[in-house]
Amino acid sequence: MPSFDEVLKEAGEFGRFQKRVFFLLSQTGITFSSLFASVVFLGQAPDSFWCRIPGAAELSERCGWTLEEERNFTVLPLHLGNESVSGECERLDVTWDASASCASPLAHSGNRSTGNLPLATCHGNWVYEQPHSSIVSEYDLVCANAWMLDLSQAILNLGFLAGAFILGYAADRYGRILIYLLSCLGVGICGVIVAFSPNFTVFLIFRFLQGMFGKGTWMTCYVLVTEIVGSDQRTVGIVIQIFFTLGIIILPGIAYLIPTWQGIQLAISLPNFLFLLYYWVVPESPRWLLTRKKGEKALKIMRNIAKHNGKFLSPHYSEITISNEEVSNPSFLDLVRTPQMRRNTLILMYAWFTSALIYQGLVMRLGIIGGNLYLDFFISGAVELPAAFLIIVTIDRIGRRLPFAMSNIVASIACLITAFLPEDIPWLKTTVATLGRLSITIAFEVVYLVNSELYPTTLRNFGVSLCSSLCDLGGIIAPFLLFRLAAIWLELPLIIFSILAAVCGLLVLLLPETKGISLPETVEDVEQLPSHFGKCGKKRKHRDTNSYI
Secondary structure: OOOHHHHHHHHOOOOHHHHHHHHHHHHHHHHHHHHHHOHHHHOOOOOOEEEOOOOHHHHHHHHOOOHHHHHHHHHHHHHHHOOOOOOOOEEEOOOOOOOOOOOOOOHHHOOOOHHHOOEEEOOOOEEEOOOOOOHHHHOOOOHHHOHHHHHHHHHHHHHHHHHHHHHHHHHHHHOHHHHHHHHHHHHHHHHHHHHOOOOHHHHHHHHHHHHHHHHHHHHHHHHHHHHOOOHHHOOHHHHHHHHHHHHHHHHHHHHHHOOOHHHHHHHHHOHHHHHHHHHHOOOOOHHHHHHOOOHHHHHHHHHHHHHHOOOOOOOOOOOEEEEOOOOOOOOHHHHHOOHHHHHHHHHHHHHHHHHHHHHHHHHHHHHHHOOOHHHHHHHHHHOOHHHHHHHHHHHHHHOOHHHHHHHHHHHHHHHHHHHHOOOOOHHHHHHHHHHHHHHHHHHHHHHHHHHHHOOOHHHHHHHHHHHHHHHHHHHHHHHHHHHHHHHHOOOHHHHHHHHHHHHHHHHHHHOOOOOOOOOOOOHHHHHOOOOOOOOOOOOOOOOOEEEEO
16 A cells, blocks of 8 residues: 555656646746845835925926926025935925015015024925835835835735735645635735725735735745655755745846836736636645545546656555544644654744844845945845755755754854954955855755655645744844844844854754655654754654555
8 A cells, every 4th residue: 555655756756747837836936036025126215305395386387397496496495504404304494375486485484594494394295206116205105204114014024924824724724726826816916906006004905915925825836846746856945946036136127127116016916817827737735635535636636647757657556545643723732732843843933033034134234235226136136046056966965954054154154254344345245245145045945945844744834834934023023123223333233143043053953854754744753753963864654544545
């Protein structure tokens, strides 16, 4: 009576069928990473804006002023009294009415010189040279409202967090492919609504929902790919990260070519509708079907996989062994009820939190240090490409645990060195910072693979989603941590990043090595994984199983 892994081996562990499904689902990485980092371009600070004096619009129309002329009449007098006042967040405390002169509109302000006129704080009366270039100019997220831009990214990460719990649970209960398709539909619809939001409140609501569904597409496609390949090919999960990086690389090109934030938003949202076509070409995970006691459907899918791979399943494969473990609705308690599961869960949650916080922090740090945003963002994405290749060539030779730990340690050292390097050798500072970015990217990519390998099939999607929710928490905290600490000392965030990464590097050494081990089907399988350092894993035999015809 064959096990699922035995049937999969005969049907082809990574044949033509799996390669096709892998390539199709990997496209999700491009759209998800674009959503993940889109705020960098959706929220670009406007090149030029100023606060309009009440009545200036009517006077400008009557006098036939250009925007430049109106700005000169509005802003230049401010510099006479205080050169540090830019005219962006403050204006002259005057009102222009029908009596104002076109040649000298401030002449009616009394005997006081323009340099002695009082100032007032600007409230929602800004003028932008490019009014629809970003959400900053669209919704007046400047001056006292600038914090709302950080809020928009926090809301997106809250959506990711909600998606990890809600859609992770749903994928384990109702199926991987169903939740994937519904999530793709949700991302597309919410993305279009975000692009045409009439106000900032509607923008935030549907950005939250787009984040929730976006997380559903990414996590579900990752788990689905992992479950249809053999244990020796599970590094395809790392290759998916290359498509995530491709999205990061492509995004600045899209933003450069499309001048408005609505256009950028539509460009990263509409492709999700194309993924609905996968309904006809991507099947449900046969592993998941077996855990739901749907052995006949699982065997039908396995025969289809074998057919496309040019193989044939033996006639005696009329039944596949499945776990005796009771199938119930997963909960957090299932992840911490037994010793090994509890240890794995807590360490993985911290690893997700640390990787996301440092990764997003280093990305957003580009905005603090200045430079060409499009070029710097492209280079920062290109730096990530070697990460996946380094993992692929090492992870099946020396295992998961050591690269996982070393990448965190190297990131810690790089962040610490970068913080104390002098500014007068920028090439060295940039090189070391790039090494830190590469290292934390490796850690971020390895945690995806290790997380999916350390949970049984009945809890895999829920476990990955729950642990990765700490990634979203790190994303929520990152902008506030970065900007608040950088205000004290520009390099202080790097010190915090260094400490977090060092602790993570030590903790992951306590995880079991999963190199060459079949995916665990039950909690008991997880408890039997080798945990002490230096012990090599062996292929696990399925004991407590019965058959489903």
